[in-house]
Amino acid sequence: MQDILEAIMAAEGSSQPERELAGLAGLPVPESYRGVVVRAEDTRMFEGMATRDKDPRKALHVQEVPTPELGPGEALVAVMASAINYNTVWTSIFEPLPTFKFLQRYGRLSELTRRHDLPYHVVGSDAAGVVLRTGPGVTKWKAGDEVVAHCLSVELEDSAGHDDTMLDPQQRIWGFETNFGGLAELAIVKANQLMPKPRHLSWEEAASPGLVNSTAYRQLVSHHGANMKQGDVVLIWGASGGLGGYATQMALNGGAIPVCVVSSPEKAELCRKMGAELVIDRTAEGFKFWSDEQTQDQDEWRRFGERIRELTGGEDPDIVFEHPGRETFGASVYVAKKGGTIVTCASTSGYMHQYDNRYLWMHLKRIVGSHFANYHEAWQANRLVALGKVHPTVSKTYALEQTGQAAYEVHRNAHQGKVGVRCLAPADGLGVRDTEMRARHESAINRFRGH
Numbered sequence: 001m002q003d004i005l006e007a008i009m010a011a012e013g014s015s016q017p018e019r020e021l022a023g024l025a026g027l028p029v030p031e032s033y034r035g036v037v038v039r040a041e042d043t044r045m046f047e048g049m050a051t052r053d054k055d056p057r058k059a060l061h062v063q064e065v066p067t068p069e070l071g072p073g074e075a076l077v078a079v080m081a082s083a084i085n086y087n088t089v090w091t092s093i094f095e096p097l098p099t100f101k102f103l104q105r106y107g108r109l110s111e112l113t114r115r116h117d118l119p120y121h122v123v124g125s126d127a128a129g130v131v132l133r134t135g136p137g138v139t140k141w142k143a144g145d146e147v148v149a150h151c152l153s154v155e156l157e158d159s160a161g162h163d164d165t166m167l168d169p170q171q172r173i174w175g176f177e178t179n180f181g182g183l184a185e186l187a188i189v190k191a192n193q194l195m196p197k198p199r200h201l202s203w204e205e206a207a208s209p210g211l212v213n214s215t216a217y218r219q220l221v222s223h224h225g226a227n228m229k230q231g232d233v234v235l236i237w238g239a240s241g242g243l244g245g246y247a248t249q250m251a252l253n254g255g256a257i258p259v260c261v262v263s264s265p266e267k268a269e270l271c272r273k274m275g276a277e278l279v280i281d282r283t284a285e286g287f288k289f290w291s292d293e294q295t296q297d298q299d300e301w302r303r304f305g306e307r308i309r310e311l312t313g314g315e316d317p318d319i320v321f322e323h324p325g326r327e328t329f330g331a332s333v334y335v336a337k338k339g340g341t342i343v344t345c346a347s348t349s350g351y352m353h354q355y356d357n358r359y360l361w362m363h364l365k366r367i368v369g370s371h372f373a374n375y376h377e378a379w380q381a382n383r384l385v386a387l388g389k390v391h392p393t394v395s396k397t398y399a400l401e402q403t404g405q406a407a408y409e410v411h412r413n414a415h416q417g418k419v420g421v422r423c424l425a426p427a428d429g430l431g432v433r434d435t436e437m438r439a440r441h442e443s444a445i446n447r448f449r450g451h
Helices: 002-009 017-026 086-093 100-107 203-207 210-221 244-253 265-274 298-312 329-335 375-386 400-411 435-445
Strands: 032-039 061-066 074-083 120-122 127-134 146-149 186-190 194-196 233-237 257-262 278-281 319-322 341-344 366-369 394-399 418-422
Touching: 002 017, 002 074, 017 127, 032 400, 061 120, 061 400, 074 146, 074 203, 086 400, 127 186, 127 203, 194 375, 203 394, 203 418, 210 244, 210 319, 210 375, 233 244, 233 329, 244 257, 244 265, 244 375, 257 265, 257 298, 265 278, 278 298, 298 329, 319 329, 329 341, 394 400, 400 418
Parallel strands: 233 257, 233 319, 257 278, 319 341, 341 366, 394 418
Antiparallel strands: 032 061, 032 120, 074 127, 074 186, 074 418, 127 146, 146 194
């Protein structure tokens, strides 16, 4: 592994980094590598505890694992950096169920997928790194290519997946519903998960947009989601967070009018730094949408709607970008414009949504479910980053050994934007190939840093 890292580091400052990296093809593949895992023996460790009290640091371990066999259509990637997503938090607290159920199901599909059904699960759904090897049938990528990986793992053997790969019956989220994920020194991905690494970004910056940027793109921009157009008023929950930070940028970049909902003055300031003008600090303004565990407060829905109209000059949201779930969903349905769209994913505050259907059916609103993105959508979202139209939202990074702490901070919502993890990269700031482009966007790239 040290030889691989030295070969990648030789590209730093080189006038021909591609030539340095091409030498990776001649290096042997290590028999094992370090990865962040949850263990099957631990799946009951948090039984009886409230979700908020479950501690990812107790369940996530860095351990040496055997390097798996490389299959047809796959690539082995040396991972320089990864990032924390909420699915890693769910995995680490074994909610809504232990991910070993996913690995067992995938393992029954074929002889090749049986590799994934193990008593440990290498987690992580983001990665930036360098291709080491490709399996039979791979023609688009080669050893030495600098890449980022999106997290859609799909078999594409069923006709249902060929209009929209997210509808494939064998669609899975890599590193969550499959093994050999990105929080590790090596990762196994399908070749159709790979995309070019943006040349002006460091490894940890390039790794961080993958899951959330692609998810936001499908949810907000794609015709499979809200199909946002210029001038749309878009209500964005958690607008400075991992998902909302990209939705806010896409709304601004696409000519829409974001109304950013946040929970602190610091988060409000980050939204303004991104260019948003309409911001609601729901903590400062005292919005509480539930009067108790069982009862929503419709007066608060009304007050919230009035606040939005106050900011927009009397307009209700054309689109509500929903991901908190249970805590906010009733309010989201209420405040959406007549004929508007509530597009939802994730449900980080709870999956069991409640809303008053009168405000949906009598006002001809739509609820659209959205989950990650297909390859085309992920590629387009990555292209926006590569063009400098959308920027990373990395606030801080951790070493691989500190992944548990990084996940803990995301679980406790003690972070801004995205939290990165250095896997093979020994320091932040490495991997930048286009310094001129970076200089043009430096302040935007770094606006979340230190928050």
